[in-house]
Amino acid sequence: MVKAKKYVLIKYFEGEPKATDLKFVEEELPPLQNEEFLVKAEYLSVDPYMRPYTQNFPLGTTMIGSQVARIMESKHPDFPVGKRVIGYLGWRDYTIVGPSNFSKVSQNTLLPVGRIDILPDIGDLSPSLALGALGMPGITAYFGLMEICKPKPGETIVISGAAGAVGSHVGQIAKNLGLTVIGICGSDEKCKWLTDELGFDVAINYKTKSIAKSLRKAAPQGIDCYFDNVGGETSSIVMYQMKQFGRVAVCGTISNYNYDLELLPKSTDVLTAILMHRLKVEGFVVSQWMDRWTEGIQQNLQWIREDKLRYRETVTKGFENMFDAFIGMLRGGNIGKAIVQV
Numbered sequence: 001m002v003k004a005k006k007y008v009l010i011k012y013f014e015g016e017p018k019a020t021d022l023k024f025v026e027e028e029l030p031p032l033q034n035e036e037f038l039v040k041a042e043y044l045s046v047d048p049y050m051r052p053y054t055q056n057f058p059l060g061t062t063m064i065g066s067q068v069a070r071i072m073e074s075k076h077p078d079f080p081v082g083k084r085v086i087g088y089l090g091w092r093d094y095t096i097v098g099p100s101n102f103s104k105v106s107q108n109t110l111l112p113v114g115r116i117d118i119l120p121d122i123g124d125l126s127p128s129l130a131l132g133a134l135g136m137p138g139i140t141a142y143f144g145l146m147e148i149c150k151p152k153p154g155e156t157i158v159i160s161g162a163a164g165a166v167g168s169h170v171g172q173i174a175k176n177l178g179l180t181v182i183g184i185c186g187s188d189e190k191c192k193w194l195t196d197e198l199g200f201d202v203a204i205n206y207k208t209k210s211i212a213k214s215l216r217k218a219a220p221q222g223i224d225c226y227f228d229n230v231g232g233e234t235s236s237i238v239m240y241q242m243k244q245f246g247r248v249a250v251c252g253t254i255s256n257y258n259y260d261l262e263l264l265p266k267s268t269d270v271l272t273a274i275l276m277h278r279l280k281v282e283g284f285v286v287s288q289w290m291d292r293w294t295e296g297i298q299q300n301l302q303w304i305r306e307d308k309l310r311y312r313e314t315v316t317k318g319f320e321n322m323f324d325a326f327i328g329m330l331r332g333g334n335i336g337k338a339i340v341q342v
Contacts (some may be wrong), residue, residue: 057109066087170227182202231255
């Protein structure tokens with residue numbers, strides 16, 4: 001009999017999430033049935049989407065999230081012992097996976113819940129990359145940039161939340177395609193990483209510099225593409241400096257995640273910028289491209305192999321530290337992908 005541990009949502013987040021919104025639970029797992037297998041988590045992901053998306057799940061749900069896990073016992077011929085899987089199994093260390101987990105994922109869902117995949121062969125790279133550069137963040141960056149922004153060589157792109165898992169990935173793809181890349185982030189350390197290691201042309205620390213003045217200096221002719229991870233006032237400032245027919249990919253609004261939807265802070269009007277600059281603004285979620293998921297993995301893997309794509313992970317060790325890693329990520333404490341190693 002295996003004793004599993006998990007975090008259960010017992011109170012919806014109000015403002016900044018609190019540890020008391022979750023309950024740490026232990027449970028004994030039953031013996032495996034036919035077509036089931038038992039996995040043990042090795043790496044778990046913490047991501048910004050977890051903050052707003054929990055509102056779509058009933059209280060008592062295991063806290064949402066993806067993980068890389070190893071198969072420890074199996075009664076399913078397609079999932080042999082020793083293989084690793086990637087799945088949205090939530091914040092738990094042991095999980096029994098069965099036919100109910102293999103439901104098809106609708107393109108209209110916010111998350112690919114139900115998707116369980118054998119980890120593809122990535123050679124000597126860390127399995128944790130399946131949660132970052134070779135997982136949802138990397139695939140989000142790839143399709144969001146290519147399908148929504150439709151970048152062209154010689155253009156200028158601005159990326160907010162640029163030192164996160166998605167933003168840092170977007171900037172590198174854009175550089176590979178011949179764009180001038182400007183990143184906005186929250187510390188000098190992050191700025192240095194973006195410019196010195198990832199090749200961004202300019203990085204702006206929004207906590208110490210005027211975004212508006214810095215953008216006018218970095219992009220005096222205006223901005224063609226904006227990949228938005230934060231929303232709020234930052235997005236208003238960027239949109240007013242965009243060129244005619246600029247394209248905006250709305251990936252996240254992390255600056256607003258801790259606010260009640262009825263009490264969102266007021267920000268500068270963006271409709272005038274959209275109208276006068278004739279901007280195309282489109283929100284998206286990565287599950288729109290579920291049928292092309294493998295394409296995203298293979299393209300990102302190729303860039304990593306060619307040393308055209310670098311990555312960084314902020315690793316927290318210990319399943320008992322899941323919440324600390326989560327809140328640290330929401331406060332911007334991570335550089336690159338935030339991961340918990342069990």
